[in-house]
Amino acid sequence: MPQPIEGLRPLADTVDAFVLDLWGVVHGGQAPFPGVVETLQALRAAGKPIAFVTNAPVRAHHVAAHLRSMGLGEAYDALVTSGEATYERLSEAYAGGRYLPVGPSWAKLLHDELPLTAAGDVAEADVLLVVGLDEQRPEPEQYDAELQAARARDLPLICANPDRVIVVQDGTYSWCAGALADRYVALGGRVEWMGKPDPAIFARAAGMVGVTDPSRVAVVGDGLPTDIAGANAYGAKSVLITRGIHARDLGIQPGEVAAVGALRDLVGRHGFNPDYALASLAW
Incomplete structure (x- = not known):
């Protein structure tokens, strides 16, 4: 059963880097969710590098341009996309x-x-x-x-x-x-x-910000079968953001705190185990 938390501050002293999902965690395609910019700034101020890992099926430079359009161009230290992994695989094998x-x-x-x-x-x-x-x-x-x-x-x-x-x-x-x-x-x-939940994509992202020990990484995402499954396989700490794809399973509106029983049932059905649960990205 994940431990409910109100923000990422309690984890900051226990890890050396944060690996964050984008869609459903940082933004919904058009703009950062409330509190996201402030949280990213607080992580950087605490000396914690941020790597974005997304299953966006385009190469990283396209996602980087999208982030710049939302004012997030300087908010992170590394970016890995499933589209980049797809490009590399097709280029190598086909x-x-x-x-x-x-x-x-x-x-x-x-x-x-x-x-x-x-x-x-x-x-x-x-x-x-x-x-x-x-x-x-x-x-x-x-x-x-x-x-x-x-x-x-x-x-x-x-x-x-x-x-x-x-x-x-x-x-x-x-x-x-x-x-x-x-x-x-x-x-x-x-x-x-291609992409999450392959643990290799998390290792790649963490390595890009100089961290090689999975236990010193916190993965933050909204998907149990992708973000949390991948974090479990990689060996990182994990935080489930409940405002994302599982909000309707939990019977909540985005940003609402999930009931403990509903969260326990959801995790039990999927079989992947987040360490923490957080309503929305916050410090």
Whole structure:
């Protein structure tokens, strides 16, 4: 059972770095959540480096530009994205090949930088690249025919964002690439998951700010299957932010304190164990 806390101050003396998720923790796509800027400033003032680790399925320089647009360009020390991991994997294993793109219009930010050629259909593809759901097909079941055709050819699926859902600024939910990857797994398909919960992405982020001992790292995120699962596997301390994707499971509005019983049930269902629970990012 995670220990409820009101802010990150109690952890500051026990760790050397903080690894923070972005969506659902720092912002909802448009602006920092209330109290976030002050919390980041307090962490830096306490001498604690901040690494952002996000399952955003674009390369890091695109996320950095987005952070600058929200006034957060100087608020962190390192940034790692699942999109960067996706780019590296495709460049190493599939360079010169053909990929079938699945995703929204902005997925071209990743596609345009790949050393591969986009395929016109499943029959031409060497690999299925799922960045997200496109604007015309917002529900996962709308992709079943495509996934079944890919499975018939035993194509590997690269999941550029293992998140299943995301919470946007107004508190509404949208499906992510992980929801399609789950459906492909259910068909018996092969999936390569890029980003969290892979413990390697946490180790990479911590190493970028000079910390190599997982026990001296605090991971702060809103997703039990991604942030907390990855922190557990990595060996770091972990803080679950309840305002994010699990708010509706907990029966709360973003920023409200979750009931102890609801939090215990949620953690029990998922099987991943945060050390602490915090309503919203705060110092």
